[in-house]
Amino acid sequence: MELLRSSTVLRWMLAALGVVVVLSVLQELARPETIDLVSVGTAESTLRRAVPILLAGLGGIWAERAGVVNIGLEGMMVLGTWFGAWGALEFGPWWGIAIGIAGGAAGGLLHAVATVGFGVDHIVSGVAVNIVAPALARFLSGEVFSGRSGGGITQSPRVDSVGHFDLPFLSGGELLGWRTPDMLGWTADQNWLLASDIAAVLSGITSSLSWATLLALSLVPVSVFILWRTPFGLQIRASGEHPVAADSLGVSVYRMKFTAVVVSGALAGFGGAFIAIEQTGVYREGQVQGRGFIGLATVIFGNWQPVGAFLGSLLFGFADALQLRDRTAVHALLLLAGVALAGLALRALLKRRHGSAVLLASSSAAVLWWYAVTDEVAGELPPITPHVVTLLVLVFATSRLRMPAANGLRYRRGQE
Amino acid sequence: MSVRRFALALAAPVCAFTFSIGVSSLVLMAFGTNPIDAWSEMLSYGTRLETFVETGNRATPLYLAGIAVAIGFRMNLFNIGVEGQYVLAALLAASAGAAVDLPPVLHVALIIAVAMTVGSAFAGVAGYLKVSRGVHEVISTIMLNAVALAAVGFLLRNWLLDESDTTLNMMTPEIPASGQFPHLNSLVETFTREITRGRELWGFLLVAVFVGVLFHVFLNRTRVGFDLRATGLNPFAAEASGADPSTNIVRAMLLSGAVAGLIGLPEVLGDAHKYDLGFARGLGFTGIAVALVGRNHPGGIAIAALLFGWLDSSAPILDVVGDAPREIVSILQGVVVLSAVVAYEVVNRIRRVSEARDAAVAVRLPLETSTGNTA
Numbered sequence: 083m084e085l086l087r088s089s090t091v092l093r094w095m096l097a098a099l100g101v102v103v104v105l106s107v108l109q110e111l112a113r114p115e116t117i118d119l120v121s122v123g124t125a126e127s128t129l130r131r132a133v134p135i136l137l138a139g140l141g142g143i144w145a146e147r148a149g150v151v152n153i154g155l156e157g158m159m160v161l162g163t164w165f166g167a168w169g170a171l172e173f174g175p176w177w178g179i180a181i182g183i184a185g186g187a188a189g190g191l192l193h194a195v196a197t198v199g200f201g202v203d204h205i206v207s208g209v210a211v212n213i214v215a216p217a218l219a220r221f222l223s224g225e226v227f228s229g230r231s232g233g234g235i236t237q238s239p240r241v242d243s244v245g246h247f248d249l250p251f252l253s254g255g256e257l258l259g260w261r262t263p264d265m266l267g268w269t270a271d272q273n274w275l276l277a278s279d280i281a282a283v284l285s286g287i288t289s290s291l292s293w294a295t296l297l298a299l300s301l302v303p304v305s306v307f308i309l310w311r312t313p314f315g316l317q318i319r320a321s322g323e324h325p326v327a328a329d330s331l332g333v334s335v336y337r338m339k340f341t342a343v344v345v346s347g348a349l350a351g352f353g354g355a356f357i358a359i360e361q362t363g364v365y366r367e368g369q370v371q372g373r374g375f376i377g378l379a380t381v382i383f384g385n386w387q388p389v390g391a392f393l394g395s396l397l398f399g400f401a402d403a404l405q406l407r408d409r410t411a412v413h414a415l416l417l418l419a420g421v422a423l424a425g426l427a428l429r430a431l432l433k434r435r436h437g438s439a440v441l442l443a444s445s446s447a448a449v450l451w452w453y454a455v456t457d458e459v460a461g462e463l464p465p466i467t468p469h470v471v472t473l474l475v476l477v478f479a480t481s482r483l484r485m486p487a488a489n490g491l492r493y494r495r496g497q498e
Numbered sequence: 499m500s501v502r503r504f505a506l507a508l509a510a511p512v513c514a515f516t517f518s519i520g521v522s523s524l525v526l527m528a529f530g531t532n533p534i535d536a537w538s539e540m541l542s543y544g545t546r547l548e549t550f551v552e553t554g555n556r557a558t559p560l561y562l563a564g565i566a567v568a569i570g571f572r573m574n575l576f577n578i579g580v581e582g583q584y585v586l587a588a589l590l591a592a593s594a595g596a597a598v599d600l601p602p603v604l605h606v607a608l609i610i611a612v613a614m615t616v617g618s619a620f621a622g623v624a625g626y627l628k629v630s631r632g633v634h635e636v637i638s639t640i641m642l643n644a645v646a647l648a649a650v651g652f653l654l655r656n657w658l659l660d661e662s663d664t665t666l667n668m669m670t671p672e673i674p675a676s677g678q679f680p681h682l683n684s685l686v687e688t689f690t691r692e693i694t695r696g697r698e699l700w701g702f703l704l705v706a707v708f709v710g711v712l713f714h715v716f717l718n719r720t721r722v723g724f725d726l727r728a729t730g731l732n733p734f735a736a737e738a739s740g741a742d743p744s745t746n747i748v749r750a751m752l753l754s755g756a757v758a759g760l761i762g763l764p765e766v767l768g769d770a771h772k773y774d775l776g777f778a779r780g781l782g783f784t785g786i787a788v789a790l791v792g793r794n795h796p797g798g799i800a801i802a803a804l805l806f807g808w809l810d811s812s813a814p815i816l817d818v819v820g821d822a823p824r825e826i827v828s829i830l831q832g833v834v835v836l837s838a839v840v841a842y843e844v845v846n847r848i849r850r851v852s853e854a855r856d857a858a859v860a861v862r863l864p865l866e867t868s869t870g871n872t873a
Binding site: 205213 | 529627631633637638640644645649651652656783787790825828831832833836839840843844
């Protein structure tokens with residue numbers, strides 16, 4: 083028990099295990115109608131779809147921790163997709179990632195110049211970035227991709243991905259030229275209750291793992307470390323909490339905000355490049371599909387914490403993966419949502435928040451009724467789960483959220 | 499003094515537009531095309547009557563979108579959800595129009611009423627969430643946009659589809675003739691003595707002009723409009739003078755949504771007479787750009803909407819002639835937005851500084867004369 087309290091990692095692992103167990107039970111309940119709720123493919127797909135959302139979310143956190151709201155994440159991701167695909171086409175996939183990051187960072191620089199340099203309203207500038215970026219991408223596609231085979235004004239030729247690997251021993255990867263046994267894959271195939279499901283999830287996460295995914299995941303601890311464990315991070319956060327006080331202590335607030343917004347753009351650009359190079363293998367117009375906004379949602383969902391944004395991106399990645407792989411599985415999830423809402427209602431009742439309790443209980447009843455009377459969920463629902471969940475979180479948990487105190491406020495040095 | 503203020507106000511958009519032309523010319527040059535050729539080609543094509551008719555048709559929804567956004571902006575509310583509001587409103591209004599049979603004027607009135615109610619109600623959700631739960635309207639409207647567009651897909655596919663249609667293009671049933679809006683071609687022909695060659699100037703243009711006038715009167719001549727502006731300029735002072743912020747927020751969102759509901763109607767009433775998959779999307783976001791460039795002023799928005807509409811309708815010639823890709827116009831529009839907001843900000847600052855200086859001079863003036871007397 084003491085160990086549990088002291089080790090955050092252990093706590094998260096237990097929570098993750100809990101999620102898999104719940105899904106596994108649900109899977110058993112819903113069989114044979116549903117088979118893909120917990121599977122190697124779903125786990126792998128979830129991770130791959132979570133990465134761009136995660137990167138956008140991290141981008142949002144960097145900017146907002148420095149006090150700059152970044153609605154322009156969407157546009158910066160668009161820049162990332164175009165420059166990523168172009169770089170991958172010209173110089174190879176890793177250069178594509180790097181150039182995509184640079185493209186996103188350029189968008190971030192634009193936002194920084196407007197908001198920090200000229201004091202333009204953050205939302206206004208972000209909207210402007212979102213208008214400029216797709217226009218630029220379309221223009222550049224017409225100029226650069228149009229002449230090439232498979233390319234056109236809305237699409238690039240196919241590009242190579244950065245390559246992937248299997249973890250040795252766990253998922254049968256190679257080690258020094260020797261093919262190790264695929265332990266997780268074997269366990270997943272055994273149809274053992276629970277154990278096989280857990281192995282399937284782990285196998286999905288550890289097999290054919292893209293190097294770019296690994297890099298993206300590592301940015302979560304890196305962001306936490308930089309923002310919370312270094313003087314530089316403290317200065318960035320101080321600029322977002324109380325810029326005047328930070329300034330009086332000698333922090334160069336403008337420089338901090340500038341840096342943070344450019345990093346934010348770079349992360350969004352990475353997310354965009356990941357979509358183009360790793361997920362689809364091609365630049366296509368409109369392929370970002372609002373993921374920048376979903377990233378913004380994970381910032382709120384995760385309470386402006388990188389780990390929270392990571393969890394949010396996994397949830398939304400899961401919704402995304404399921405709707406593509408198995409529509410009936412989404413229907414089974416309604417049951418889960420209904421039960422979860424009922425649990426929340428009970429908790430609200432115990433805490434004597436009667437208004438919330440009534441609302442939650444009635445929505446729980448509605449979801450369960452929906453589950454009972456339908457066989458399949460409309461295809462339009464899964465893509466908007468992130469948006470609905472975010473609205474619900476904002477409506478029911480506003481008091482638990484705490485954004486940086488000076489977030490979104492215009493700051494001019496020497497003016498209160 | 500007032501001449502200088504006027505010059506300053508004019509300087510910002512002119513500078514922004516010149517700068518944008520410069521940037522887009524540089525982009526064109528970087529890709530080896532002569533910008534002068536491209537611009538002059540656009541100018542000569544863009545001054546034909548057909549292009550003007552097209553400009554009017556494109557500017558009408560943009561103007562309405564700009565006004566819808568500006569109503570929120572005027573009190574520092576960002577209705578990013580105009581996009582979702584107008585698409586949902588257009589779908590439901592088109593369906594309602596096709597479902598009933600009414601005498602001509604009444605029929606159109608009903609469609610307009612449905613569109614405004616739907617837009618208003620959907621925007622009202624965001625207003626209510628802000629007032630009751632403190633949810634920032636930027637986030638809630640972005641999320642509600644996705645919900646609205648999903649709802650449009652679901653409703654069209656499952657409930658509102660035209661049963662008799664055999665093509666694969668999903669559409670609602672057609673609105674009967676009594677629910678269609680007349681076009682203004684006879685008017686155009688009277689004034690220009692030219693025929694418009696198969697193009698129709700949508701009559702909804704007049705409604706847009708009317709909405710603009712109404713917006714102006716509402717802001718400057720009514721109590722509610724004054725409260726709205728005051729809340730935008732200084733929420734604390736406005737509250738102290740009796741303008742309840744919550745009421746104003748909900749009111750502004752409802753009004754903004756009602757105008758947003760109109761955006762899709764020029765197309766629904768004037769041209770397509772139904773909602774189908776080819777329905778114009780993205781006007782809500784362009785509307786934000788138009789409102790920003792037009793400084794949330796009814797006249798400014800009109801100029802911005804006409805400019806954007808003209809650029810859109812004269813750009814296609816570039817592809818025909820082959821001087822430059824038409825997408826350069828999108829870049830031009832994007833840069834106009836960015837540079838315009840920066841220019842307005844700079845001009846604002848210059849004005850504030852000069853006002854402060856003038857005030858300081860005005861206060862010091864009697865002081866100096868008095869010291870002069872003692873010496």
